[in-house]
Amino acid sequence: MKRLVILDLDGTLVETYSSHLLPNTAHRLKELAQEGYHLAIATNQAGLSWRVWTGKTHYPTPASLSERFHATVAACPELQNHAWFVSVYDPRVKLVENAFQEVAAALTGALQGTLPVLKAQVSADPLWRKPQPGMLFAACRLYTVPVTAALFVGDMKSDAEAAYTAGMDFMQAEVFFAR
Numbered sequence: 001m002k003r004l005v006i007l008d009l010d011g012t013l014v015e016t017y018s019s020h021l022l023p024n025t026a027h028r029l030k031e032l033a034q035e036g037y038h039l040a041i042a043t044n045q046a047g048l049s050w051r052v053w054t055g056k057t058h059y060p061t062p063a064s065l066s067e068r069f070h071a072t073v074a075a076c077p078e079l080q081n082h083a084w085f086v087s088v089y090d091p092r093v094k095l096v097e098n099a100f101q102e103v104a105a106a107l108t109g110a111l112q113g114t115l116p117v118l119k120a121q122v123s124a125d126p127l128w129r130k131p132q133p134g135m136l137f138a139a140c141r142l143y144t145v146p147v148t149a150a151l152f153v154g155d156m157k158s159d160a161e162a163a164y165t166a167g168m169d170f171m172q173a174e175v176f177f178a179r
Ligand SMILES: [Mg+2]
Pocket: 008, 009, 010, 011, 012, 154, 155, 156
């Protein structure tokens, strides 16, 4: 019996880089919460770091990403009750460790400064970036659930790899949400 369902964000809950919910998202999450499952979100958001490194304005800022997360919660209020894990690291971005940590702190600040305050943990830890399993372990720790009692739902190979490395079951978003 699974007790924790961890969900990727882009391409799983919403259309990538938007707050537009994909079909069945709201309904299915409400159902899971009613059935007593813990839910968590685990999302790679290194665009912030790419912006700092390249200066290119098509990447998000902490403010614009926070705005997108809040618009997503407005579209699916259920998501406000659950923990968000956000990774800002990317090995392809050549920033010093401190600069990644500043990006993480800036996003944390933006998220805390906007209502409703999300239960979000942001990290620059390389082990948090999927396909590394750090965010999945952090979610299990938060809810005191063994990895064997958790399921990860995502749309990418890196999601499946993170689950595999963590020793956790994985399900494709299209299957999980019956799309
Ligand atoms: Mg995805």
